[in-house]
Amino acid sequence: MNEPILVTGGTGTIGRRVVTLLHGAGHDVRVLSRRGGTDAPGIQHVVGDTHEGTGLDEAFAGASTVVHLAGGPKSDDVGARHVVQAAQRAGTSHLLLISVIGAGDVPIGYVRMKGETERIVRESGVPFTILRAAQLHSLLLPVASKLSSLRLAPRDVRLEPVDGEAVATRLAELALSGPSGRVADIAGPEVLTFADLVAQYNAHRGLTRRVMRMPVPGALGRAYRDGTNLASAPVDRMGSTWQQFLEGADPMTTARPDKAASGRAA
Structure with a gap:
């Protein structure tokens, strides 16, 4: 039995893979989630909610890496x-945060909020690592499906879609490396426009649809044209391409574009 590494959100798409990687590397893992889960040798589940601040002291106890x-x-x-306060009480020695590229700079509520989240961690006094990641393939899939059905694509919007497996692998590496501050952004191997994403999606599905490119107005449009949402140097580019992801995706997620677009990503 060794000291557990705590993973909040360890039942999510990325979290499940991080838990598996850490456990496979010989570490006990404690998973904090709202609904809990089934324990296994070396993997313990704790019920808690970071938004409500419940269950955190139990989850953080004895886990120096979070x-x-x-x-x-x-x-x-x-x-x-709530996480920072629990880390301070528990004397956590390494807090690893996943964030998004462009945090605090792109004028979208969620992305601005991620910038505030980074600030909270940086100023907490808890030794930290922050990894900014590009958009996951799995999250862009329903977006591409919906745009395909609408026959629209935002103009001048470039993306760097990244494979979730690559992000999980990098997170597991960082968790075992000790506090490193803000590390290099992680992004996919290519920069694509939304029109590129939709065109490749349509080709993969055998669809012949003409896509109209619509401008993005205002400050958001300027941010996209300036590439504010793109990774800044240094950047780690890794994982599969969008096309490779589509080729390996579950056929049920790409078979019916209009239906797939209504699904909620984990």
């Missing part, structure tokens, strides 16, 4: 404050 992946489109900063 991987904070729990979050959502709203009140991510509130959850970060």
